[in-house]
Amino acid sequence: MDIPKLLKAIDNEENEMIFNYTTNKLNNMNLSILKELKLAHNTLNEYLQKLKNYIYVDEINNLKYGTYLKWICLTNPDKLDLAKGAVFCNIKITDNGVFIICKGFTNRHFQIKMDECLVFQKLTSQETILLNAMDYLEN
Structure with a gap:
């Protein structure tokens, strides 16, 4: 493990939330959320594989x-597809709800309504380092 990178990740206050998790806890959380959708077994496993190194986000203050x-x-409910994804750009709060502004592959901006979606955020490199440290401490 790269100690300077670990120390830098620890000093970053944005990473505070990740100290509550290990890889197993993160995977189990994603599994329990996806199980609620009652997906086919193959689809569930496919989504879990695609969401490896992602964390479920249910509060806007956890978005980076x-x-x-x-x-x-x-x-x-008949079409519960996992979106290919996009880069998070901004949050827009209106009378109609909370919208996440994203930028897709074609540099096109669009918005998704947070209340109508299950949102998963890819772990940053610092979060991944800290998660590995938490895994090590648990064992």
């Missing part, structure tokens, strides 16, 4: 600008 997001839109 510039991180990669994936989501499942819940508006159509």
Whole structure:
């Protein structure tokens, strides 16, 4: 483990939330959230694989600008697809709800309604380092 990178990650206050997790806890949290959707077994396993190194986000203050997001839109229960994802750019709060502004692969900006989606955020490199440290401490 790279000690200088670890120390830098520890000093970054934005990483405070990750100290509550280990890789197992993170994977179990994602599993329990996806199980609530009652997906087919193959689909569930596929989504879990695609969400490796992602954390479920249910509060806007846990979103980090510039991180990669994936989501499942819940508006159509017959079509619970995992979006390929986009980069998180901004939050827009309106009378109609909280919207996450994202930038896709074609540099096109769009928004998703947070209340209507399950949102997963890719772990940053610092969060990954800290998660590995937490795994080490647990064993």
